[in-house]
Amino acid sequence: MPTTKDLNNSDDLLIERFRKENDLEVLGQLYHKYMHLVYGVCLKYLKNREESQDAVMQIFEILIKEIPKHEINVFKNWLYGVSKNYCLMKLRKQTSEKAKQHAYADHFFMENAPNVHLLDKEAPVDLTKALKTCIDKLKETQKQSVALFYFEHKCYREIAAELAIEEKKVKSHIQNGKRNLKACIEQIEKKPHE
Amino acid sequence: MSDSKFTYRHLKNYLNDVLSNKERNALEKKALQDPFDADALEGLETLSAQELDTDMVFLKQALTNRTKKTRRSFPIFKIAASILLVVGLGSLLYTINTSKNAHQKLTKIEDSKENSDYVFIDPRDTHFDTLPPQIDSTQIVVQDQNFDIDYSVKEENISITPHKTPKSVLETKNKKAASNKIKSSDIIKDEEITIKAITKKNIDTIQVSGIVTDSNGTPLPGAEIKIIGTNITTTTDFDGKFTLISPKKASLAINYIGFKKTAIRAEDQIAIILHEDISELEEVQIIGYSATKRAEQTGVISSIKSEKIQQSKAIVIEETLSEKVAGVQVEASPQQDSETMQAASIPPNGSIDAFKTWVYKQLDPSIFKANKSYSINTSFTVNTKGGISNIKILTKLDRSIKKEFKKALLSSPNWKPAYKNAEAIEEEVRLVFKIN
Numbered sequence: 001m002p003t004t005k006d007l008n009n010s011d012d013l014l015i016e017r018f019r020k021e022n023d024l025e026v027l028g029q030l031y032h033k034y035m036h037l038v039y040g041v042c043l044k045y046l047k048n049r050e051e052s053q054d055a056v057m058q059i060f061e062i063l064i065k066e067i068p069k070h071e072i073n074v075f076k077n078w079l080y081g082v083s084k085n086y087c088l089m090k091l092r093k094q095t096s097e098k099a100k101q102h103a104y105a106d107h108f109f110m111e112n113a114p115n116v117h118l119l120d121k122e123a124p125v126d127l128t129k130a131l132k133t134c135i136d137k138l139k140e141t142q143k144q145s146v147a148l149f150y151f152e153h154k155c156y157r158e159i160a161a162e163l164a165i166e167e168k169k170v171k172s173h174i175q176n177g178k179r180n181l182k183a184c185i186e187q188i189e190k191k192p193h194e
Numbered sequence: 195m196s197d198s199k200f201t202y203r204h205l206k207n208y209l210n211d212v213l214s215n216k217e218r219n220a221l222e223k224k225a226l227q228d229p230f231d232a233d234a235l236e237g238l239e240t241l242s243a244q245e246l247d248t249d250m251v252f253l254k255q256a257l258t259n260r261t262k263k264t265r266r267s268f269p270i271f272k273i274a275a276s277i278l279l280v281v282g283l284g285s286l287l288y289t290i291n292t293s294k295n296a297h298q299k300l301t302k303i304e305d306s307k308e309n310s311d312y313v314f315i316d317p318r319d320t321h322f323d324t325l326p327p328q329i330d331s332t333q334i335v336v337q338d339q340n341f342d343i344d345y346s347v348k349e350e351n352i353s354i355t356p357h358k359t360p361k362s363v364l365e366t367k368n369k370k371a372a373s374n375k376i377k378s379s380d381i382i383k384d385e386e387i388t389i390k391a392i393t394k395k396n397i398d399t400i401q402v403s404g405i406v407t408d409s410n411g412t413p414l415p416g417a418e419i420k421i422i423g424t425n426i427t428t429t430t431d432f433d434g435k436f437t438l439i440s441p442k443k444a445s446l447a448i449n450y451i452g453f454k455k456t457a458i459r460a461e462d463q464i465a466i467i468l469h470e471d472i473s474e475l476e477e478v479q480i481i482g483y484s485a486t487k488r489a490e491q492t493g494v495i496s497s498i499k500s501e502k503i504q505q506s507k508a509i510v511i512e513e514t515l516s517e518k519v520a521g522v523q524v525e526a527s528p529q530q531d532s533e534t535m536q537a538a539s540i541p542p543n544g545s546i547d548a549f550k551t552w553v554y555k556q557l558d559p560s561i562f563k564a565n566k567s568y569s570i571n572t573s574f575t576v577n578t579k580g581g582i583s584n585i586k587i588l589t590k591l592d593r594s595i596k597k598e599f600k601k602a603l604l605s606s607p608n609w610k611p612a613y614k615n616a617e618a619i620e621e622e623v624r625l626v627f628k629i630n
Contacts, residue, residue, distance in 0.1 A: 024263075031257065032257060035202075036202040036205060043241070054422055057253075057257075058423045061423065080233075149222075153216055157215070
């Protein structure tokens with residue numbers, strides 16, 4: 001199975017080739033890998049199939065212009081930033097006629113690196129004491145959802161069935177639980193002698 | 195840590211429910227870590243498996259069209275042909291000139307590529323103020339290479355055909371136009387929209403003409419051709435033919451209800467064959483009976499679910515539907531008509547106004563601020579028994595007001611449900627309440 005590193009390499013290779021040769025086919029190859037993700041993001045924000053399809057093609061045009069201009073670390077993250085910001089700008093344009101915006105401010109092209117939570121690290125076998133205490137402190141539903149998801153590797157659907165709640169609720173319990181755990185752990189790390 | 199979990203194939207499997215629970219868990223975990231994946235998953239989940247498949251096929255087509263290289267086969271023929279053409283034209287013009295002077299039609303304007311005045315614009319995204327009526331490229335203001343977008347534009351649909359010269363199609367609103375090197379008097383007219391030239395130098399456009407047919411070769415009139423990424427569309431005429439000005443390598447989307455949406459590359463002459471898509475027909479569900487704009491409608495309307503209808507920008511709903519769905523006859527009537535196929539639901543008090551008055555009476559006046567007028571857009575479903583459910587308040591308001599409204603609507607006695615072909619059906623109703 002290709003690792004993230006391998007994928008990064010191939011992305012980087014494609015980007016280099018594109019920078020050198022300015023060959024649209026190369027860029028198309030790269031974009032092809034992530035097009036479904038870009039489409040998904042556009043659907044989420046624009047909520048319209050036709051507009052989202054347009055957006056996917058527009059974003060490709062933006063890539064043609066902007067890739068040569070910026071230093072890109074991890075393409076996927078950078079692409080996310082560009083896509084999301086494009087959608088948000090489109091939304092802003094739709095709601096406020098008078099908004100005059102400069103096309104793409106610098107910060108739009110910074111990368112959005114994903115956060116890695118303690119729980120998300122592969123095989124959290126070595127649970128720290130802090131984590132254990134914190135999990136205990138969670139509310140019942142959050143505790144159960146988190147435990148089932150991370151320790152028993154159950155999917156949303158299973159958890160929803162087991163706890164008799166909606167899948168959406170399961171998701172939010174897990175996300176809130178993660179957040180509370182993070183805060184709790186940080187607290188404990190500040191006062192280690194507690 | 196593997197990135198293969200979010201390939202399109204894997205995502206499709208997740209959405210189609212082919213994965214095991216463990217695999218689902220793994221994908222969901224991955225989504226929690228990467229906001230890109232999470233957002234994408236959220237968006238894609240809103241589509242059905244078939245829709246997603248269709249859309250991805252379409253997008254892949256469009257991308258391929260956009261990036262494929264044109265075959266350079268024997269440019270010598272093209273060169274020879276263009277030389278011949280120029281010579282031929284030259285002699286033709288010369289002979290015409292010597293006989294009659296005022297005969298220069300110059301319909302060749304569209305063909306001569308050095309004039310890039312048919313610059314490609316999207317009225318929503320660009321700010322256009324440099325389109326000279328004469329072909330004088332020195333007057334075109336070309337800015338630097340940066341892709342400038344001005345969002346101060348009113349959304350309007352422009353269909354550009356070669357017969358309309360720049361003067362009549364593109365009109366400017368802005369005083370900015372005056373500050374340009376062009377004679378603004380040539381351009382400015384009464385109604386105004388503002389568009390600005392895309393500033394990429396050397397943007398080539400071509401005139402695309404073509405015909406759209408089905409797989410049997412029957413021409414399809416009323417098919418929509420759209421330049422992807424813009425709001426610029428045209429429709430095929432009675433013979434299925436169309437013409438359009440488009441940037442050279444753009445992708446065009448061809449749409450016709452009942453057929454699969456296709457993408458094709460812009461070229462001088464194209465013949466498009468559309469393939470049927472059975473699933474599309476199901477989208478047209480409800481027939482409206484009144485020709486008013488949605489925003490102005492304060493009475494009951496049935497919602498029209500087909501995306502096609504919303505997009506065709508036809509204000510007269512009847513025409514759109516008769517055109518796009520074979521076999522549907524729609525009659526415009528301001529009230530229910532037992533001869534047409536459908537009747538809308540009736541509120542308990544007999545009329546919409548009476549119902550509204552009743553609702554107003556149920557509300558606690560203290561929740562509204564004094565001296566403030568409200569326009570509250572609501573939608574709810576009248577089910578087959580006449581009960582009200584799925585109440586949504588579409589306007590942004592305080593929670594207390596929303597709650598009060600929902601309560602009032604919920605407590606409404608039963609309506610008479612909507613009917614279609616003598617059978618009761620569910621109907622979505624939208625009402626706007628005005629309070630001051």
